[in-house]
Amino acid sequence: MQRLAMDLRMLSRELSLYLEHQVRVGFFGSGVGLSLILGFSVAYAFYYLSSIAKKPQLVTGGESFNRFLQDHCPVVTETYYPTVWCWESRGQTLLRPFITSKPPVQYRKCVVFNNRGVAGENLLTPRTYCCANTEDLETVIHHVHSLYPSAPFLAAGVSMGGMLLLNYLGKIGPKTPLKAAATFSVGWNTFACSESLEKPLNWLLFNYYLTTCLQSSVNKHRHMFVKQIDMDHVMKAKSIREFDKRFTSVMFGYRTIDDYYTDASPNRRLKSVGIPVLCLNSVDDVFSPSHAIPIETAKQNPNVALVLTSYGGHIGFLEGIWPRQSTYMDRVFKQFVQAMVEHGHELSSM
Template sequence: MLLSLLSPSELWTGCVDCISRPCTLLLSLVTASLFCLWGRKGQVPLLVCGDGFRAFLQRHCPIVGERFCPTPWCWGGRLQTLVRVFIKSNTDVKYRNELIRTRDGGQLSLDWVDNSDSAKHPQSSTRPTVLLLPGLTGSSQQKYILTAIQQATRHGYRCVVMNNRGFGGEELLTPLTFCAADTSDVETVVNHIKELYPQAPLLGAGVSLGGMLLLNYLARKGRDSKIIAGLTMSVIWDSIESSESLEQPINKLLFNRHLAANLCLAIKRHRKVLEKVIDVDHVLKARTIREFDQRFTSVMFGYKSCTDYYKDASPVCRLQQTTVPVLCLNAADDPFSPKHAFPVALAQRMPNVALLMTAHGGHIGFLDGLFPKSESYMDRLLGQFVWAAFEHLEDLREACSIKEQLTE
């Protein structure tokens, strides 16, 4: 009876109010829950290192002591890893490409950002340089590389990206690609940079596989590395543990097969060169990274087995040989690099190695804020650390108990 006394417009308005109130209430509850969860999950990353290195980082790289609040709707490391791929980068980077030859007759593609109009470091001969090493199937076009360049160039520094063989757009001149254990290409690039700019300090920054290459290079070269400091982000510490983690059903579906497919595409692209030394058709049937490494990488680089290759490629096995200061960022929920493989005990004993571990962040994720942007926690850390290393080098040497001239 009461409904019949209402006009159609009044009845519609009442219905809308009845519907909207629960929706508004639900939205408010969800928003409040997200902020509550966001606040609870946010915490200061765990920093494991010597007292001297810790004091240096807290003084000149304060982000290591700030609370990291991961994006609340990115549940877990897997989602952090996936969402980062879809975050658009508004960074416009114009490269100067250079091809250099290697000892085996191959070539490497280097993409430079000279930053020649730098006001802070106008002299090209002494302008600090950041060498960036991308991940497994990455190149200079990856969003995390572009953002890293933005961070470094705003301080007036020069950047150069080493594209791994077969992934920089250049042709493969010899039947040889790359692997995490072979640091000859990194050495070639470092020597080339120092020949061009012998007076300019050089810092290395590696992401994922790039971090493995950097750490293995620094360990092998020791005091002759020609690099003043290193920074790794989402590095794979133990290749065997990483492979087992990536072969878990969900990780295999989300990441492993996709990366294996990209590796196979690169092999297919350079088939004419590679089929001279490898069974390409057999390699192209690989469905996981381990299968690819069994059929291609370990064979290409002369290992008896994939296990032997993985042991040789794992930076944790030779980290103690590193002499330059190194800061390593990892997330405990990284599906590529499980936390039980982090060299915590070793970092506690070494004066020049610092592990910075967040509870969340995934693999090359580290998205924070309610609405994440292209500049993540990882990117801001890079910006602060390269500035701290270049502008306070003497303090860094003293903090890490390194007396020798690392730039020699």
């Protein structure tokens, strides 16, 4: 509370100085107008600092990983200050692609895994991808490792990519050549994700648009699937669940959509992960509702750390007045990679 009071006094003083120099003569420059503006600003500042800006919840399965992160990746224990004018989940999710720029990162020996049929590539066989089938990712990981066997090898996955990565790690356990991994805004339980995205407002803002994107991605390869899938039926889907029922589950031979969604949910494999994994999620993420985050399962695996922010949306995590260059997610990833590369050996000795 002492820190909150100090922050509030400082913010109030800055607002007063700003208003004194910037507000024009008239109603808003009168004593009444100035008092109203200042009063509202102070009230909002109090609400923001007491209810919005919070330290993330750090859930680890072992004391060693917890201590390692606090020593070498302190950002996961620092207060996250969401953008003051855009902290709500949907706003963060929708605005990030438009207001953030690419971070100034110099890449060295860096590989991006693209799923089949995306990024402008044509399909050579009648098969696409899904977050339950990890064969392609496993092939890529072992290929890269064979090229650079002595390099510290880490992987990161965002949203569906994180689901794929966690399902791979859960299947292969400690046998992976990866030394560590990080995931961001993962959908832990596919059933819960689908249910949340089918709520009217979420369907309007996200579900329908993403469904049309999925339809577009497979329609350009339509000739490859006509013998095994009713593509006309697929193109009439109005939600991700309908698309998965008519296309994805059929493509990968699942008997029902429930069988596919069960296999695709990474929460059921988290206990088998055999390397250090940091998982950043926001509890207000409509793509991955908080009640589906496997907190109790994470506590049972010493290799797993969940970092849960109160706000941030889906791949949002905007911070600062005008978040152009960096987000909280970027800072977490940068510190975690640096910590694992430079100090990862300490985990085995803790």
